[in-house]
Amino acid sequence: GQSLEQPSEVTAVEGAIVQINCTYQTSGFYGLSWYQQHDGGAPTFLSYNALDGLEETGRFSSFLSRSDSYGYLLLQELQMKDSASYFCAVRDDKIIFGKGTRLHILP
Amino acid sequence: AAGVIQSPRHLIKEKRETATLKCYPIPRHDTVYWYQQGPGQDPQFLISFYEKMQSDKGSIPDRFSAQQFSDYHSELNMSSLELGDSALYFCASSLVASGRSNEQFFGPGTRLTVL
DSSP: OOEEEOOSEEEEETTOOEEEEEEEEOSSOSOEEEEEEOTTSOOEEEEEESSSEEEEETTEEEEEETTTTEEEEEEOSOOGGGOEEEEEEEESSSEEEOOOEEEEEEO | OOOOEEEOSEEEEOTTOOEEEEEEOOTTOOEEEEEEEOTTOOOEEEEEEETTEEEEEOSOOTTEEEEEOTTSOEEEEEOSOOGGGOEEEEEEEEOGGGTOTTOOEEOOOEEEEEO
């Protein structure tokens, strides 16, 4: 079967760094994406990794290891507005989202 | 910049009724995706269209159908509505031809409530 695993919740302090992991098991693989979704809002694209390594976009970075079927999203200098759900998503012949990680940020 | 437009934003229907949701992708995007998201759930992929042809099919019930028109807008038709169909329905678009098919731009969603 196809599945993506990510923690259901993570809590961090404002200004800190947090890492959200994602492991996947799919029949095919065309890259790992990350999306942010605030309550009641639409998912917003954050990053995409097709090849192994680290992609950096401002305070957010995403990492992929295809041999380990593993990736993570790294958020630095956390701000209160980063409180949201974060989804990893994999595309093989279909697009599959993980269950989402709810990030709680404490002041 | 233009974004994905969905209409209506909210829809209330009775059981066994039909509903039609509309999506207008970002201009020049060639692919449209439909997702269903229940409360506290992840988005579930329903169906996608590339250049007006169905490209992938996910967990779309047989009671639902969708199409993409010549102007690239898409409609999701839902019949014999059930209580369990109450959810947020998102449309997303991307430009596959640019090689960035994994960068999907989501619309604001249509919140469907079935009573």
